[in-house]
Amino acid sequence: MSLIDLVRAGDADGVAAELAALTPAERRAHLPELKAFRREIREDWWQKPAVTEALLIAGAGCHTAATEADAWLGGAEFSRGNGWRHPALLAVVESQPVEWRSTVVARMAARRRANWWSDEYQFLEHLVLTTGCPVPTTEAFVAHWFTDRGWQRDRARQLTGGVVGRTLWKRLRADPFVPLLVPHLFEIDEIGAEFDSARHAQLDGGGWARCLARLAEEGVLDRAELIDRCLARLLRGGRPSDQRGFLTLLEVFAPTAEENAARVRSYLALLDALSTVAVHAQQVLADLDAAxxxxxxxxxxxxxxxxxxxxxxxxxxxxxxxxxxxxxxxxxxxxxxxxxxxxxxxxxxxxxxxxxxxxxxxxxxxxxxxxxxxxxxxxxxxxxxxxxxxxxxxxxxPAPAEAYEELLPLAPRPGPVPGPLGSPAEVAEELGAILAGDADVIAFERALDGLVRHTYRDRPALTEALEPVLRVHPWSGTRWMDCSPCDILHVAAVAARRTAPELLRSTHRATAFGNLLAGRLEEAARQLRSGRTPFLLATPTLSTGALDPAVLVERLAGYEAANADVGPADFAQALLRVVPTDDPAVLAAADRLASPAGRRAARWLRSGGLPAQPSTRLRLIPQEDRGLDRWQAYDLQGAVLTVIQQPGAVLDEPLAADAAELVGPLVHSGRRTIRYWRASPVRHWLATLPHHREELAARLLDAFANVDGKGVAQLLPYLAEADGPAGPAVHLAVGYGLGARLPEDRAAAVDALLVLAARGDLDGPLLGRELAELVLIGAVKANRLTDAAHTAAATGAYGTVWSVLAAALPGLLPTRPVRGAGELLAVAADCARRSGARGPIAEVSATAARGGTSRVVKEAQALREVLAG
CATH class of the missing domain: 1.25.40 (Serine Threonine Protein Phosphatase 5, Tetratricopeptide repeat)
Structure with missing residues (x-):
């Protein structure tokens, strides 16, 4: 059989025997057919492991140039395969000159750490030991050596002749690489966690940390150097797990008082480090001081x-x-x-x-x-x-000034949106940014309009401009998850005639917001087939997603002039976004519209648009059936649930089904045990109802209630900047945000609180009562609320914070105050003193009268004195 036939048959031993009989020139002559076969199996190489092994060995033998051999060996199809430990590969490689093998070692070791694995490491170690070439000290080689020594590999080592031993301690003690490679461990990111691992604590001589300390005791390693490197690594910082590992190593080395005294500047610098590291440094310094x-x-x-x-x-x-x-x-x-x-x-x-x-x-x-x-x-x-x-x-x-002045941020005003994208090149650029992760609402809306607008104007030019973007981001079909802004890619693919319009809505994990977006994108894709739609109606004119009524009337007039059909989804979104108006000129212009859509828009504007829905705050026992679905009725061990209910908008003008669903009846539980599992809310959702923040808050309440999650609270400032009433749902959403787990999420909730206050929309007593109940039912923790209150007060909004805490404290100071009430009382006392608040609070006075030296009693007494003047 020829060499290529042996490879196709997966006969690794036969390949090695055939190569042994060939001259270097004859081996090189086989390279074209080997490369062609490699391309042939590239898609399904993982299904033919024996064939892949044989191909690896054949290529290693036929590449007589070391640099080309390294490129062959680095192929993705060979990574993590068993061929690296096959005796036939070792036989073929060992037939190559020493210089060839040394060059392969150096080049392979220089690759990125993630580009090769443990089997390749064993192969390289074998070559280092058999050639006598310099031991590589690259990050990848050292990291793989570290991983390899941490696991029992006796059976594999019998094939490659590497270091063997039943425990880590025996392996390291017999390892000639240890003195050279151990110091380099301190230069590798994310490796410290292994020093803190209990994986080898029982069987492997105490794990890495103890083994390194014993090697230093025996003089194999330099103890002083390792202590210095350990301190330097802790000073460099890193992830907590990494830092804990090197701290464990330092503690195992247990430097003497004299050794620590010689490094006192390093310990002082570590007082700025991660908390656990700083605590250790503090104790070392305190012990030195005592001595x-x-x-x-x-x-x-x-x-x-x-x-x-x-x-x-x-x-x-x-x-x-x-x-x-x-x-x-x-x-x-x-x-x-x-x-x-x-x-x-x-x-x-x-x-x-x-x-x-x-x-x-x-x-x-x-x-x-x-x-x-x-x-x-x-x-x-x-x-x-x-x-x-x-x-x-x-x-x-100095006492506080008599005339207290509240410091609040300026009430934000929405900014205007730039005009339409002027060329296909601009559309392609904006689309590329969106697909690369830019979630900007206005960028998305302008790009969607641009695809429709420039398909109408010059489709060939748009297709040419989109080609580079679609080459990098090909449309691969609809997804199972909720429709997202990135699905604008489908519209672009239809515009470039690369696919036909498809359904984008998910049948399993769809939200009302996702369905509305899917309907708009599906409709835009269908409109592109005819190319008769001049532009979109719903593109916002303000940064909040709002649409100027005069612009909507002008766009509808443009549709009538072009004899274009209005898309129901686009039109419904435009109606939900249009700013209510009583401007006679705008209303008169709307009355002059003649198309059915124009007449509907005129009636919508004259009626004031989408009416605001009132929210009803309910408190339900979980076992009671009040129309909740099975998630909302989930038993929370008898706790009271926080429930927001809305009746649904009553519309004179019917909307498209997806838009109607978004403003229909609603009952949401809004508690932290229910995650918004169908999709993670994004800012695009807020732009669907820019004048109805209470409705938005109610529909997103379950997401805000997931206080241990990440990032949803970042939407709260935008919610506060939206228009419309701020009722129970908005205040409850802000309350959840103030108790969020992450500091950055609490900071976003503080921003929302201050925006509401600056706009005159904050109901402090309402928010305070909600916060008290959320703490009592365990939905938020008092210490997180204290942190948020302190952050808000530090901006100068003492009166605002006091208005909230004054209403929260009565619920938090029953016979047994909630944990953390003392800290919250301290913030309240500071706010009350600075803002000049007066008037007793019965629950505070009762707590202060209990006597004792607890933090709660002391802070209650301080607040009582402040309120008494």
Whole structure:
């Protein structure tokens, strides 16, 4: 059989035997047919593993140039295959000159880490050991060596002659690569997690960390170098799992006090690191200080780095360290109290209180010389601590101004949308940006209009402009999931005559928003077949998605002049977007329209458009059947559910079915146990009803209720900027956002809160009552709410935040206050003092009268005093 026949038969041993009988020139002569066969099986190589192995071996033997051999061996079809450990491959490769093999090793090791796998590593290791070439120190080679040594591979190693051993410790102890490669581990991203892994803790000599420490003890590795590299890696930062791994390694090395003292600057720098790393560095420095090994001035430097941080464990640990230092040596009291003063500006009132206690304990020993700086630092104190600071420092701190002025952002105004895309090239550019991940609403709407508009004007020119985009993003057919803005690609493919119009709506996971979008895209694709639609009607004229009524009338007049048919989906979306108007000129122009669509639009405008739907706030027991579907009626262990109900809009002018569904009757549970599983809301959805934010909030309530999710709360500022009433659904949505898990989502909810306040649409008492109930039923956590309230207050909106918290506190201070109520009371007291709020709250007064030293009682007493004036 010829070489190619042996390859087709999958006979790897036969291929090796045939190659052994050929000269280098004869081998090269087989390359064209091998390459042709490789192209032939490229689509289904994974179904023929024996054939692929034989092809790998044949190519390795016939490429007598090492660089070309490396390119062959790097083929995707050969990756992760068993051929790398086949004795026939080793026999063929070992017949090549040493220089050839060394070059292959160097080039393969230089590839990206993800482009080759463990079997290829074993192959390279075998070549390194048999040729004596330099051991590669590339990231990929070191990473694969690390992974390979971490697993038992005795049976495979018997084939390649590599390092064997039943445990990691035995493998590393016998490994000649260890002294050279271990230092390079500290340069590789995302490898530290293995040092913290318990995978080998029992059988492998204690895992990587313990094995490396033992190798250092035996002198195989340089202990001082590894400690330095470990600290340097922690200083570099990275993901928590990676950092924890290198911290574990450092703890296993257990540097002595003298070793740590020699590296004190590194530990000081680590006080800015990840919390767990900073805690370790803080403890090391505190131990050095207790042993007298910390140079003067470094205690204050450590405090400066730590006392601004928000992690309570770190801050409390620092204040405790300061207290102990002054107790050990009264001569350091001045340094200690000035260092503790750094915490007087901390955002947490409890931290301020702890710092004041440390200062009070050592102020006498510090002397009067520290008072000027302490008085200056005390200006940042929470007003609740003003009396204590005045007593300690002998000065009255400035009281808030009598005339309080609320600081709110300017009410946002929607911006105008640029005109239509002027050329096919602009359409193609905008389309490419959308498909690359640009989710901008206006860009999408202009691109969709551009496809229709330029198909009508010059379809050949548009087809030519779209060709590069469609080559990169080919349309592959409809998807199972909900229709999304990226499905505009289908319209582009139809415009370029690459496909016929298809249905885009999902039959399984469709939302009302997705169906409306699918209907618009399907309709646009169908309109392109005739090419008689001059442009779209629903393209917004304002950044919120709103449509100027005069522009809509003008567009309908253009349709009449072109004798074009109005698309029902496009027309329905235009009616939902048009701004209500009573401008006589616009209404008169609408009355002059003669087409059926024109007459409908005139009636729509004169009637005021889509009427606002009132939301009804219900509280239901899960077991009660109130028309909820099976998800909404899910039993939450007897808890009360938060339910928003809308009756559905009553329309004089019928809308297309998809649009009618969007404004139909609604009952949503809006609780965190139900995820919006059908699709993730996007800003495009808000642009469908730009004048009806209450309806939008009600329909998205289940998504906002998923407070442990990510990103949905980013829609809240846009929701707040929309028009229309802001009722229970809007306030409930903002309430969920204020209790979101992620800080960036809480920040977005704060932005929405401030926008509502700036527009005069915030009902503080309503939001406060909703927040209290959400905390009580476990939908949001009080500590997250406290963080959001503090963030909002820090902008200067103290009165706004107080209006919310004043209504929330009565529900949060029953006989047993909810966890975290003390921190929330502290924020409320600060807001009340700064905004000049007065008047008792019965629940606050009752809590303050209980007595005791708990945080809740102390903060309630402070708030009671503020409200009493």
């Amino acid at each position: 007298g090994l910390l140079a003067p001035g470094l205690l204050g430097e450590a405090a400066e780095r730590v006392l601004f941080r928000t992690e309570k464990k770190l801050v409390r640990g620092q204040l405790s360290w300061l207290d102990k230092a002054a107790r050990r040596d009264a001569a350091r009291s001045g340094e200690v109290v000035l260092a503790a003063a750094e915490a007087l500006g901390h955002p947490d009132p409890d931290t301020q209180d702890r710092a004041l206690k440390v200062i009070a304990r050592h102020l006498a020993a510090a002397g009067e010389g520290v008072l000027p700086r302490l008085r200056e630092a005390a200006e940042a104190l929470n007003p609740a601590h003003a009396a204590r600071a005045a007593e300690l420092f002998g000065v009255e701190l």
